[in-house]
Amino acid sequence: MPGNTPMTELVPKHLDSASSTAPPSVKIRVRRLNFYYGPTQALKNVDFDVVTNAVTALIGPSGCGKTTFLRTLNRMNDQVPGARAEGQVHLDGTDIHGPDVDVTALRRRVGMVFQKSNPFPKTIRENVAFGLRIAGIRDVFVIEEAVEESLRLAALWDEVKDNLDGLALQLSGGQQQRLCIARALAVKPDVLLMDEPASALDPISTGKIEELIEDLKSRYTIVIVTHNMQQAARISEYTGFFYMGELIEYGPTLKIFTTPAEKRTEDYVTGRFG
């Protein structure tokens, strides 16, 4: 099965020449993941290695399971009644479904940005500080510093620094989405999951989000679901193609887009279906 490709083969060609030949380290190791919504199976035997400090794109037609897969990585699917996951998801070697795993701590390490920007109806400052406050941080200076740092990381600081007490919902769509990224970054995660973060944005805002992802990948492991083939090709090092709940093919983005091993992958990335 293509999903079982040894890690050494996953090193993208263009990275090969630049860095050493050592295999990239794995941040999240998924083995035999099966996922069910009640009687419906949404993911079938998925094996997947998310590489540390790189961008991994998940592509596939609607309903193929890519968003479900993304949401199993921080157990957001726990919220869905009747949903259940089987198999192993290891984050830095620890099974995230283990009995002594604190799911709130997991979600602080594995942050998430949603398709539709969803800032709270609060001020910009309070949006970014939300995760810190619920983590029990009261120190005003710590919070102020984290707010500024996160907004800078999300390339939003210069646009909002004079208006931190303005309402988040008054920002533009693109700004709101970057605010959501800042909010996710404020709790200092290692991994950032992004579910089509630019699909509702105009091309300029999309460009800014893509630049931002480019900047962030040296510090964060990023997994992004996207419907946009060009976007996947532009921003990711690795790409996984899902179809009908199965991981059809997974490898370096360049290989997936130029010499895919599977016919279905080729048909999809060339736009013949989907």
Place this chain on the structure above:
Amino acid sequence: MSTDSAITSDLSPTDVGGITLTAPILSGRKSRLMRKLSLLPILTGFLTLCVVLMLVVVLWNIIAGGIGGLTWEFLTANPTEGMTKGGIFPAIFGTVFLVILMTIFAIPVGVATAIFLRYYARPDSRMARLVRVAVNNLAGVPSIVFGLFGLGFFVQFVGRGIDKAFYGGNLAFGQPAIIWASLTLAVLTLPVVIVTTEEAMRAIPRDYIEASYALGATRWQTIWHVVIPNSMAGILTGGILAVSRGAGEVAPIMFTGAAYYLPYLPAKLNDQFMELGYHVYVLSTQSPDVEKTLPLLYSTVLVLLLLTFALNALAVLIRMRLRMRYAG
């Protein structure tokens, strides 16, 4: 007439064995039906007008009769001369005190129930269904039954129990009092609070809840920091609707704490109190000289109506602001 022409000549009505057939005949019937139907707008319109007229007559009657007596003195003075003169200040004070106490009891319980139903109970669980049935039936119980319940449960059971336990059997809480009346009203208005709160919680975008969980919030933190602040307008609306309902109720309080006449204002939880609705009842049926109280009666009713309308208007305003916030 041949069957052939019956099919082809679709412009003339055709009779086949007493049964009318084909399109033009049907449309002829339809027009007869339509003529009957055109009575309906007139009939419904007339009945609607009746409803409006009734409201206008009631309001006109009350305003015309009551506006003259609506003076500053009337609003701030005690009743005098066997309630044929003076004002209704104790009744206004008692009403406000009563509904504030009622709100203090009803809102926390109502909000907690709504949170339980929405975020803790599984929607189809036996417990959730039981609570829902209870809430719906609570809303349908006649208010006099609440009055009797309040007398039996709060006054005689809880009140006497407190007296036995803390006052050595001396009468302190085992009698009609403002606390029992407000608790009885709280039970009566609980469904309003629960339903409006749940509605407000249902209106919170799922995105907010997900964002909160994704930032590592627990369920309780999500409820406290996201759900409750975002349904605050709905909770307030529920509270105001409960107040406007509760302020007009007489039956639940007449056995549980409302007084015919008191020379003092209620200051303790176990004091009795005067109340506007009950005062209207007293003026119109219990007064020694009903004729003389009539002008006062009109003005009292007007005050009660204005109070209730103002509270309803406030609820509508708050709900509009709530809608605007989510539209933006």
